[in-house]
Amino acid sequence: MSQKSKKSIFGIVIAILLGLLIAKSFWVALEYKYLPKTGEDLPKKSGLKKLYYHYSLASKKDKPKVVTKKPTINKPKVVVKKKPEEFTKFTLTGLYNAKDRKVIIVVYKGKSYALALNEELAGYKFTKLFPTYAIFSKNGKEYKLDLYKKGANKQQNSSSSNSNPITTIEPSKAKESANNKIEPRVEDGTTIIPKTLFNKYKGDFRAIRRNIDAVPNMQNGKLNGFRISFIRKGSDFDKLGLKRGDILTAINGEPLDNFKVPLEFFRNADSLSAATITIKRGNEIKELEYEVH
Amino acid sequence: MRLVRNSIFTLLFIIVGFIVFMPKVELYYKAEQLLKKQGIVIDNEEIKSNPAALKILHPVVYFRGVDVARASVVELKPLLFVNRLKAENIELLNVAKNFLNISINSLVANHTIFKPYYIKLNIDGNFGVASGYIDLKSKIIHIDIVEPKDINSIKKFLKKGKKGWFYESKI
Numbered sequence: 432m433s434q435k436s437k438k439s440i441f442g443i444v445i446a447i448l449l450g451l452l453i454a455k456s457f458w459v460a461l462e463y464k465y466l467p468k469t470g471e472d473l474p475k476k477s478g479l480k481k482l483y484y485h486y487s488l489a490s491k492k493d494k495p496k497v498v499t500k501k502p503t504i505n506k507p508k509v510v511v512k513k514k515p516e517e518f519t520k521f522t523l524t525g526l527y528n529a530k531d532r533k534v535i536i537v538v539y540k541g542k543s544y545a546l547a548l549n550e551e552l553a554g555y556k557f558t559k560l561f562p563t564y565a566i567f568s569k570n571g572k573e574y575k576l577d578l579y580k581k582g583a584n585k586q587q588n589s590s591s592s593n594s595n596p597i598t599t600i601e602p603s604k605a606k607e608s609a610n611n612k613i614e615p616r617v618e619d620g621t622t623i624i625p626k627t628l629f630n631k632y633k634g635d636f637r638a639i640r641r642n643i644d645a646v647p648n649m650q651n652g653k654l655n656g657f658r659i660s661f662i663r664k665g666s667d668f669d670k671l672g673l674k675r676g677d678i679l680t681a682i683n684g685e686p687l688d689n690f691k692v693p694l695e696f697f698r699n700a701d702s703l704s705a706a707t708i709t710i711k712r713g714n715e716i717k718e719l720e721y722e723v724h
Numbered sequence: 725m726r727l728v729r730n731s732i733f734t735l736l737f738i739i740v741g742f743i744v745f746m747p748k749v750e751l752y753y754k755a756e757q758l759l760k761k762q763g764i765v766i767d768n769e770e771i772k773s774n775p776a777a778l779k780i781l782h783p784v785v786y787f788r789g790v791d792v793a794r795a796s797v798v799e800l801k802p803l804l805f806v807n808r809l810k811a812e813n814i815e816l817l818n819v820a821k822n823f824l825n826i827s828i829n830s831l832v833a834n835h836t837i838f839k840p841y842y843i844k845l846n847i848d849g850n851f852g853v854a855s856g857y858i859d860l861k862s863k864i865i866h867i868d869i870v871e872p873k874d875i876n877s878i879k880k881f882l883k884k885g886k887k888g889w890f891y892e893s894k895i
Contacts, residue, residue, distance in 0.1 A: 442726060446733035453734075454741025466750035471760045473767040473786050654788070689789030694818060 521553070523565055523576045528704040528724070533560040537576070562704070562722035563621055615670040615721075624706070624723045628667055629697065642666035648678050656680040656687045656711070672719050674712065681709035742804055748778040752800075763788040777801045784817075792820040809833040814849075825877050826851055833858075851875050858895070867891040 524543070525536035533548045535557060546557045555574065559566035567574045615624050632639050643666065645657035656678045662669055673679075683706055685692050696706070708719045749771055756766055769783035780798040784791050796813035814828035815821075828849040835843045841861040847854040851874060856867030869875060869889040875882065882889045 439726065442730050443733055446730040447737045450734040450737025450739075451741040451745075454738050455745045457742070458745045458747055462747045462750050465754070466747060467753045467757055468750070470753045470769075470771075471756040471765055473765050473789070690787070690819075691789035694790055 521555075521576065522579045524579050526560060526562075526565065526578060528560050528562060529702070535560065535565050537565075562623065562724055615667055622671065622719070622721045624671070624721045626723060629723075631667075632697070643668040643673070645679065654688050654690075657693070671708075671721070673708075673710070676712070678711040679708060680711055680716075681707075683707055684709075739804060743802070744775045746802060748773045748800070748802065751802075752778060752780070765789075768794075776803070790819060791817045793817060805837050807835040809835075824881070851878055856891075863895050865891075865893050865895050 522538040523535055524538055527534040535546050537544050537546060537552065539552060544552055546552055548557060548560065550557055555567040555569045557565060558568045558573070564575050564577045567576060615622055615628065617623070642663045643659065644661040646660050647654050648656045648658040659673055659675050659677045659679070662673055662675050679687055679693075681687055682692055682696050683703075687693065696703075703723045706721045706723055708721070710717050710719060752771065759766065765786040766780075766783045767786060770781040772779040772781065778800040780800070782794065782796060783798060784794040786792065793814055793816050795811045795815070798809065798811045801808040801810075809832070811831045812829065814831060816824060816826060826849055828847055830846075830848045832846040833843050834846075841859060843858040843860070845854075845856045845858065845867065847856075847867065851872065852869055853871040854867050854869045856865065858865045867890060868885075868887060869882065869891075872889055875889060878891075879889075882891050884890075
């Protein structure tokens with residue numbers, strides 16, 4: 432190979448390397464200065480929060496034993512309270528009512544206990560759970576324990592001389608009969624949303640929009656809820672206590688700062704047993720509480 | 725003469741180097757960052773990069789937290805002068821599906837630096853075959869349904885023109 436062609440090849444190689452070097456330097460500088468090292472992912476949220484969670488407050492010593500024995504069938508129609516004074520310190524403070532797990536929190540002698548279904552405390556077996564009360568049984572008798580509500584004691588005292596939260600009921604009355612209804616209804620001051628109502632509207636956004644419409648409510652360029660721009664009178668949504676102009680700010684404590692939360696609410700409605708909608712009405716913040724079953 | 729030849733080689737390999745050494749993944753992250761400002765997040769994706777292309781596998785597109793679409797694969801070929809994006813098996817989800825029940829087998833978008841404000845589109849979906857463009861200058865998207873199949877569900881979004889059904893909207 433002549434000296435001339437050697438020089439020529441060397442020149443080409445240098446030109447190639449120079450070209451590649453310039454390109455690489457440019458990208459390295461850009462990458463170092465302006466380009467991010469990681470991508471943007473969706474913030475991982477667990478979805479819609481359930482209102483009540485399973486937890487155990489009872490210590491090992493006090494932990495109620497699980498009774499596997501099936502409840503007795505022969506129950507008297509009217510149960511007479513034998514020793515009502517035994518239950519004066521027995522208060523239902525919380526409940527978790529899901530398909531697969533039913534747990535209640537009761538206060539007994541100043542201590543809190545978490546009872547799962549068929550667990551026993553002070554000889555009383557927790558046998559059934561309803562949205563606002565629990566049923567205990569002892570010696571073939573059933574006892575209804577209402578969910579403790581703040582301010583309810585005064586009313587209870589005035590209406591009845593007995594302040595005992597446990598009252599007897601007829602077993603036949605323990606069965607819920609209103610499951611076939613599909614409209615929201617008020618029972619014992621609590622708004623009940625039948626699950627069938629969710630099925631009615633699930634995926635049918637047109638049906639929803641025929642009854643209610645909401646627009647994103649922005650604050651400083653960020654979504655902070657949905658303002659109800661229209662609500663049909665007498666519709667299911669009207670019966671939920673919502674009004675035109677209300678700003679929905681949270682569902683089950685989950686802030687409505689994105690569109691996913693309301694969608695998740697409809698998607699997971701089957702698994703919910705209770706729901707709370709936080710609204711801003713004028714300058715007032717309100718919490719609308721519902722039971723779903 | 726030698727100087728001219730070497731300069732051409734240098735220039736040529738600058739271009740080759742630009743394509744080969746392009747930090748495609750980091751540029752994709754930058755694009756994600758810009759899209760996030762518009763409320764759009766691409767999640768669940770697996771990124772594969774080679775000297776000529778970037779492959780994004782099974783991405784799910786979220787708009788303001790709601791999953792609106794997913795694709796099986798999106799391939800980007802940033803070749804400087806000609807850029808190409810090919811997405812396969814696009815499926816609309818959730819609310820988007822409620823409003824627009826379509827699925828797209830393949831979507832090809834071509835862009836060339838010689839027409840910087842113009843993106844050519846070719847779409848093959850359950851509604852038929854469509855072609856169109858995005859005009860970035862006048863911010864218009866225009867799609868002609870070239871071979872319509874089942875367009876009943878999307879007719880409300882379409883207009884009838886001389887050539888047939890088309891979709892046009894401001895972006």
